[in-house]
Amino acid sequence: MNKFWFVLALLPIMFFSSCKNKPEEQVKASDKFEVLIKFLEENKDIVNSEDVPFYVHSDVVFSGLKKNFLIIDLRDSADFTSGHINNSINVLPENILDYFENRINPPVFDTIVLVCNTGFKSGFTAMCLRYLGYNNVFPLKYGLSEWNKSIAETYWLPNFKDIPSEEIDTVTHPKNSPGKYPEIISSLSQPEDILYERVSQLLKGNFEDYFISLKDILGNEDNYYLLCYWPQERYNKGHLKGSVQYEQKKSLRTNEFLNTLPIEKTIVVYCYSGFHSSQVTAFLRIIGYNAKALRYGSNSFMYSKIKEEEPSGRYFSEDNIFDFPLKSNVKTEPTGPVEQGKKTKPKGGC
Numbered sequence: 524m525n526k527f528w529f530v531l532a533l534l535p536i537m538f539f540s541s542c543k544n545k546p547e548e549q550v551k552a553s554d555k556f557e558v559l560i561k562f563l564e565e566n567k568d569i570v571n572s573e574d575v576p577f578y579v580h581s582d583v584v585f586s587g588l589k590k591n592f593l594i595i596d597l598r599d600s601a602d603f604t605s606g607h608i609n610n611s612i613n614v615l616p617e618n619i620l621d622y623f624e625n626r627i628n629p630p631v632f633d634t635i636v637l638v639c640n641t642g643f644k645s646g647f648t649a650m651c652l653r654y655l656g657y658n659n660v661f662p663l664k665y666g667l668s669e670w671n672k673s674i675a676e677t678y679w680l681p682n683f684k685d686i687p688s689e690e691i692d693t694v695t696h697p698k699n700s701p702g703k704y705p706e707i708i709s710s711l712s713q714p715e716d717i718l719y720e721r722v723s724q725l726l727k728g729n730f731e732d733y734f735i736s737l738k739d740i741l742g743n744e745d746n747y748y749l750l751c752y753w754p755q756e757r758y759n760k761g762h763l764k765g766s767v768q769y770e771q772k773k774s775l776r777t778n779e780f781l782n783t784l785p786i787e788k789t790i791v792v793y794c795y796s797g798f799h800s801s802q803v804t805a806f807l808r809i810i811g812y813n814a815k816a817l818r819y820g821s822n823s824f825m826y827s828k829i830k831e832e833e834p835s836g837r838y839f840s841e842d843n844i845f846d847f848p849l850k851s852n853v854k855t856e857p858t859g860p861v862e863q864g865k866k867t868k869p870k871g872g873c
Contacts, residue, residue, distance in 0.1 A: 555707040562714030570806040571772045576799040578664035591633040606849030617727045635660045642666040643801045650805035651722045672846045682819045683826040691761045698783040705811030735815040737823045752794045793817035795837035
């Protein structure tokens with residue numbers, strides 16, 4: 524009898540001990556999604572704000588080179604060495620958080636401009652940084668293709684396409700039935716910490732995974748959930764075969780249609796030029812979806828129609844090229860130790 528009461532007395536201790544020792548990452552991953560999305564929708568609903576897509580044009584940067592600008596070139600060192608904007612700093616996305624946190628004081632700059640060849644990588648990176656509170660960060664629209672003709676001739680200009688009409692349809696494809704949200708695996712519990720962890724992981728990831736070209740989709744449409752991020756009126760005129768329309772700055776909320784996005788398929792987001800979709804894709808990646816942005820957007824499959832029927836801001840042309848000069852001397856991010864807590868003005872900062 525004494526042994527019975529002894530074992531009975533131990534049961535509560537054993538129960539609470541097992542709960543206490545349970546690793547936090549084994550708590551339901553769906554709970555981490557709920558924590559994060561609730562925080563974002565209540566405090567940082569950037570993807571649905573009127574400010575998106577945010578960007579700055581080359582002429583504004585060029586005219587303001589002697590003002591309080593900081594220009595960060597995200598390209599690899601070979602591209603940077605071959606030609607870059609005067610006074611720009613070369614920092615890879617994987618190093619940019621360290622750069623912001625330990626080498627500069629971001630708020631002292633009126634504008635921090637991110638630069639790549641097309642505007643896609645810089646748009647994605649800028650969106651990630653905006654979610655961490657760096658609201659003075661702007662990507663250069665169309666990237667260096669808008670700045671200099673030689674870059675445009677390599678990237679934007681060869682990618683204007685009109686695909687066969689059978690690949691375009693006017694059928695309205697229904698959204699998925701509401702389903703599960705993604706699971707976010709994290710040992711953290713506070714939404715700010717989870718957000719920082721997610722952004723950090725994305726910036727250190729392979730950017731090739733965040734974008735897709737049209738050639739990889741055509742003939743394989745069933746492998747993807749094609750998210751057309753256009754107004755309904757434009758969608759009705761014709762879209763990529765099989766695409767599902769989502770309203771800009773509205774549909775991607777939990778009280779709208781966010782739960783119609785599949786978690787078992789790759790989501791391909793496309794807009795007019797690929798610029799808006801790069802920022803939307805960053806948001807979807809942050810909250811756990813396997814999303815990719817279509818490079819060059821509708822410019823890559825119905826360029827003539829978009830140019831004929833839409834405002835000039837929705838397509839690229841030679842008229843967009845300012846053909847400002849590029850410098851080829853090497854100027855990279857500062858190296859060497861930085862004293863703890865000390866912020867340094869970057870060499871080459873404006």
